Amino acid sequence: MPSAARLQKRRCIAPLAILVCLLTSTTYAASPEPSSEAIAFFESKVRPIFVEHCHGCHAGDKHKGELRLDTHASLQQGGESGAAIVAGKPDESLLIEAIRYESLEMPPSGKLPDDKIAILTEWVKIGAPFPADPAGTGPALRVKRHEITDEDRSYWAFQPIAPIAPPKIAADTWSRGAIDQFLLAAMQQQELQPAAEADKATLLRRVKFDLTGLPPTAEELQQFLADERDDAYEHLVDRLLASRAYGERWARHWLDLVRYAESDGYKQDAYRPTAWRYRDYVIDAFNNDKPYTEFIRQQLAGDELRPITAENLAATGYLRLGVYEYNQRDVKTQWSVILNDLTDVTADVFLGMGMQCARCHDHKFDPILQEDYFRLQAHFTPLGWRDETLLVEPSQQEALAAWENATAPIRAAIEAIERPHLDAAARSQLSRFPEEVKPALFKQAAERTPYEEQLYQLALRQAYDDIKKVDFTKKLTGQRLEQWTALKQQLAELEKQKPQAIPTMATATDIGPVAPPTLIPGKRAAAEVLPGPPTVLVSSSSSPSNHAIVPPADSATTGRRLALANWIASPENPLTARVMVNRMWQYHFGVGLVESASDFGRLGQPPTHPQLLDYLAHQLAAHDFRLKPIHRLMVTSAAYRQASRGPELAASVARDPANKFLARMTVRRLAAEQIRDAALAVSGELDPQVGGEGAEPADPRRSIYVKVFRNKRDPLLEVFDVPEGIGSAPVRNNTTTANQALLLINGPWMLERAKVLAHKIAEHVGNDRTIQTREAYLRILSREPTEEEQKFAAEFFADIPKDAKLPYTNFCHVLMNSSEFLYVD
Template identity: 30%
Template sequence: MSFLSKTFRLVFSLVIAMVLVSRVASQSPDVDFFERKIRPLLIERCYECHSGGAKRLEGGLRLDHGSFLDKGGDSGSAIDHARRQQSLLIQAIRYEGLEMPPSGKLSAEEIQLLTEWVLLGAPWPQEPIPETKKSNKPFSIEERKSEHWCWRPIQEPILPIEDATSVTRIDAFVADKLRLLSIRPSERTDRATLVRRLHWDLLGVPPSNEVLVCWTESKEVDWYERCLDSVLADPQFGVRFARHWLDLMRYAQSRGHEFDEDIPGAEHYRDYVVRAWNMDLPYDQFVREHIAGDLIESPRRHPTRDWNESILGTGFWHLGEWVHSPVDTRKDETDRFDNMVDVFSKSFLGLTVSCARCHDHKFDPIGTEDYYALYGFLRSSHYRMYRFESDLSDRQLLRELQQTRRSFRERVVHDLGMGILDTIEFDESVASAVAKEPIAIPLNPQDTRVIFDSRSLTDELWRTNGSAFGEAIELAGFASMRLISTEQATDNNLPKALGLRWNSLPAISADPFWLQQRNLVSKVNSKNRNSQIETAHKTFSTPSFLMEEDSISFLIRGGIRAVLIVDSHRLNAGPLHGETIFESKPESADVLRWVSKHGLARYIGKRVHLEISPLDEHGLDVFQIASGRVNHRVQVDPVTKDSIQGYADNQVEPSDFQGLARRVASGRYLEIQLRKFIEGMNHESLGSTRFGSTLLEWKRAEVSLEKRMQVESRVAMAMQDGSGQNDFLLVRGNSDRPSHEVKRRFLEALGGKQEILDLPFSSGRMEWAQRMLSDENPLLARVFVNRLWHHLMGRGIVPTTDDFGVQGRAPSHPELLDYLSLQLKGNDWLSKPLIREICSSHTYQQRSTAGSVPYSSDPNNEFLAFANVRKLEGESVRDAMLLITGQLDQQLEGETVRVHLNDFLTGRGRPDKSGSLHGDGRRSLYLEVRRNFLHPMLTAFDTPTPFSSMGRRNVSNVPAQALMLLNDPLVHWLAERWAEWELKQERSDRERIESMLLAARGRIPSDGELEMAIRYIHRERMLQTVQTDEKPISVARSAEQEIWKSFAHAILNSKELLFRF
């Protein structure tokens, strides 16, 4: 058979394969766009007059089913497919003649969405036509559950009879279906194809020539099992499957929208996922860490670096789009929550829960209350930047520091003598201030204006993101002034018992010991508009409260930075909401004062919380926070004032031990004063007395602890529990129309109503995670094993990997799906044993040719009579070209590589710096993912845009792909590098051609292919040869390299390099 006829057969097979693959493409992104953006808009703004449930159908037009768009109403068809821009629907919403809705024009954003939808052809999912009248049939969770397969418990299936081709139990299930169609499975494919298939599927890159030859020539009987084990143990396995997972998590390193703001620390979630896959982290633990990794009492630690791994899983919640300056912060929050719920439900459950945002789900047993019950978990949780490299060691160091201070505090009090506490004690700086102006004092804790009072704080309300504020309540008293008195201090008789009153007042304090720590972020994604990079270890969060005034006041000592978090909005990068950030630096760090932040009227009526951090290295003490403008001070009467001033004038400076002793009090204030005192003394004078020796020993102990502190640490996104809040059901999804409160719980169809959460001090996410992992949930295991099957076989047992509901496809092998689910759970939720079993099956190892299978029996190969030919993903195409040309750097983790900016990547938010053309040779997983500046080659080869979950990528065959391989500068650069390397090897033309074709195609070329390639090289040499006296002279080295570059470029355009067989 000629080389050309073989090539024709190959091309024809590929075309057929592409057609088959396209038939099982994932749900169209256009339909997803409709469900997320258009259907809610139609329901909210159009259905009242233009649906089957309308009291009176206006204009004869219905907009509640796709078929009615073409049918139209009294004025004609709503959509003109020939001239979409001139469609009546677009004219009506723009008020160009017709005016819809008549009650008021849609917003510019709504008009833009509907226009975009019409220009796409008004995509609408296949669904039954709604009834013309409102159904009297009630929405029944139980009835809908009973009608659909995915809600049924996982059952131990009966093992079918195995046939001669069966290697594993998987084959028995597949063969049983094929027998019903009178189809026999294909034969096992050749070794080279198997080795290459394993590498593509499990590593995302082809094997090197050496590896391929090693396994194809192995004499071992169990060569395949050993090859499979070696591939599963390869660290690149984690890279491959992390990329699959990141498609679900809509992973990106920028926020999109108008200015494409950075997402600092996003890459640490990516690296966490790689490590999890490589270590074969049990999937149930993986899920638990994603939902509530910050709440695990004994978190999983990094095997060598000993940091908290579990908390990094919660970073996925914060990978979505953020708007930098939303006009309506509540609507913006509901859009972000909707995306979070959508990603969570599709990824872990295979359900479209977000379809219940505006109404009960049209097909599945998911009610609107189910949807908004999940909002409560998110509303009760906060975004934070987390010092993941040092936090666990910081906590241990903090415990040792607190124990050291308690021990030395007791010794100091003992050395001074308890009797000294009966003398007059006061703070000199405050006493001096008293003589000049009134004293700032707190409000009564029962005052309705009080938002936060340190005296009322409990461990349940302790919310910090690092060690600076400690990890538990320590009621550290502040002996600002103490007058001898046995009377109890109250707000009403403060001047009489001033000292006792202050001594009983605790504060939330940022310890200067920790404020030297610095936080590190990637140089690539280092922009920060939410100010949490610098404060990732020194922020205290208040409980949520209702904003009732246009001002907030703080009773503090030291410099403060406070951020008002409104509707969880943090990206303060535009003209709006800058007033939510407040900073105040005092003239003296020791002065107690009231400071106020004004101009907050637009946030009255909203639920908010404050995140507070010290402004400088001197620390911060927060006593009280109140609503409104508060400057509560007391003017001391002249007699008391004069006596205090007189005592202050006669007070010795704290340069001797007696002066220091007069400042003794319990708690951190003593430590601050002692440190100030110690810093002013030399070691000789300190050691001259017993008291001084104790202080010197204390100082040395703290210096020793300080040396153990990890000053620098990288930071990553994570969740942090806030105070427990429920959210409200929003009528038709409208954030301006809240209905009744919905308590936090899981989906009712999965037992959610059995555990309705009423937790005032926590989000309830840990309880949510436990309910997810309950045996009552059949979806978690089914959805996950279906994803593994999809990635290995090219098609899921349930083809719609992200939708197991009524709108999704039914499983081709339901018993096999349950068998795999039970295998997963029986292996303690480990993935690699299941992957090993799938790859060991005859079904996986079949040829990719149909053989004698009648096309009509199974045209889409749903029942797996042969292996599916699959087009490679964009990342594999790029990584493979880097590998075979000798340019691939397979390092794990490390710095993200900036996106390469060509002349066509323009627009707002364009990064200041461009990455290299070749991405430093790193695997595509480590290239920067910017939502508004996506990698052109990866985009051309169907890498999804990171806006929502994409469990099954689209597969296209468009001219842009061929043009990319022909013209892209990267492909030309790689061809040139490949030619350079090949010319350095001492090889003949034949050997060089064989090596290059083997690397690209995974097989030794045929004699015909070799001869054709050799003729091409010789012909090119002749064209480059300079004739002198009719005798050829040697071709210049540069010309020779150009010849081999053109040959390398042709190979990089080979179809065999773009498909997995």
């Protein structure tokens, strides 16, 4: 179960969004030029309250309810719920009413302290001053929100991707390729110089963690340091890209995006026993360097591809990854929530288009119509969930078919006895659903519309858990009970001869060849919305609904999702390649060329190096949308090989503290899984087993194979910011908390890894403390200890009594808690 605090946080998201939408309106009337004293009051008193209670959802590229609270422009723009601030009149301001708990009772997690209420009251009283934004801060409100103009279509992200030549730079001795030429040109404009190349040990550790998620072994370090070939580093990169560990690391990035988990979420958080098949599909796709275009098609429409394969079906697990509330009787709302979630994630992940705001109305900032949102959703409207049997060897299928034929009379007789009671249980369970859906639930299957069939299947999924609990030993009596008991005994004897059951997987396909109508909620007599791309990505002379939808020849599905997949995967789509190479850049360099990785719209950030972004996108297409060549371009660049530390970088840090122009490499903390896997790797405990059903957290498997429960995650992974799996996570949080240090220092798990490592080193090199120290540094930090560190280690051991039981364990534990272990230079 999640903590009470986390549950409380989840519950307050929607009410907080309401409050924050109220915080601004078109009647906001702060002075355009507040006094310096008023600004000082805001910065020291008011802004900290906004940051603590509001900015988590309404700042930067987070804008729930279409609202940002971190710029003057967005504050002036207002929300959808009317005026919350009447400047100069706190008693007439809804904001003040709410925080006083006189109406909305905001925040719902608990009333603000009296001093904070007094601060916000005083702020409104003096006119709600807010500092002016820097020039160009904050997106402009679209004037013609209900139509798409040529100006909208001219936005940078919607332009075709064309070949682009890197700039020519005089006397360039630094660049190793086009990436460096683009970066160096931008550096020179900022009067920056690139950093020197990092040493080989640092490079090895950096690229090994980056590509595989694992630290280098002492043997790998020695081999790489001894390799004097000019292209030794390139050979290393090729070896890492060819390793199984590459897919295990890079699949995790993708699983963050698609909110992968192996449980339903909500209160029950039921385990999904076959979800791991999708995880293994993703790992294999990365390791096999599957073209990204094929990767897209399989996930969105694997069931509509021909021939049908187990791989294609496993890929449709993407369509089943959302949270699921098993006991939600309002199945109409439940199905709407499921479709909305799938629509949102698809737009974010594949297109980098934050379309959620258009669910209720035309987007205020981006050229996305409400109809565009439901045009995208119309591709998923026919969807249904299935649990498919895997495609197996014909001999296994034949053996199972023979057993089923032999037992058919017995099973039919049992079915005849049980059916009346099962039907009665089903009627009882289905009668608990809302009156408005009961007609659909009690119709004969042939009479249901496609939409009614979807509601019926959702309801039956809930009812089944109770239906299967029917106790026939109590329901049956007399001769009927005796007959049933005898039949069950006969079947039990024959069960011993039954071939191994064919495994299943969670998949999705259309409910049939006819799609339920897609309508815009709340619009009376609204016309059906047909599937198609966003209007802004269609020429002004074409209709967005002119989508090339071709149902499969067997007429089993509508063909809508395959049409969507083909459009997204088309080389002509201006977003797909840009979004993907930007994500790759983010994972290699820490921040994307577009910082808002899942929002390429005007609420996101513009690219820092637009020509480089387009160059990489074109390169992805030129390499048949295979990712490994792009990895190689990035990690073999001079930019990637730069040092991240050193006194000579002081000028670079001063001029570009955020390192937007990449005149040095950025120091990054290991991700949660990398920390856990690294500890197991250096202790020699990491289990190399690949694939299969999720492991328990206590098992020494790689973290990607550990079961992922939404409401009960592994404590080590959770404290180091592993996503919850509720929504898409394009960028992980990167917190620094006391709990992290306490868990590593005082927790038994990390201490046990240090203990195992200490014993293995002692067995390997003996009791010589100097040699032990060197071995510990090589294994844990991937480098030799300095003379000063050897001296420190000698002093450390000298102060410990000779009969102490864990001196070397403690030494290893110290190194495994060091910043150098937890960070990559």
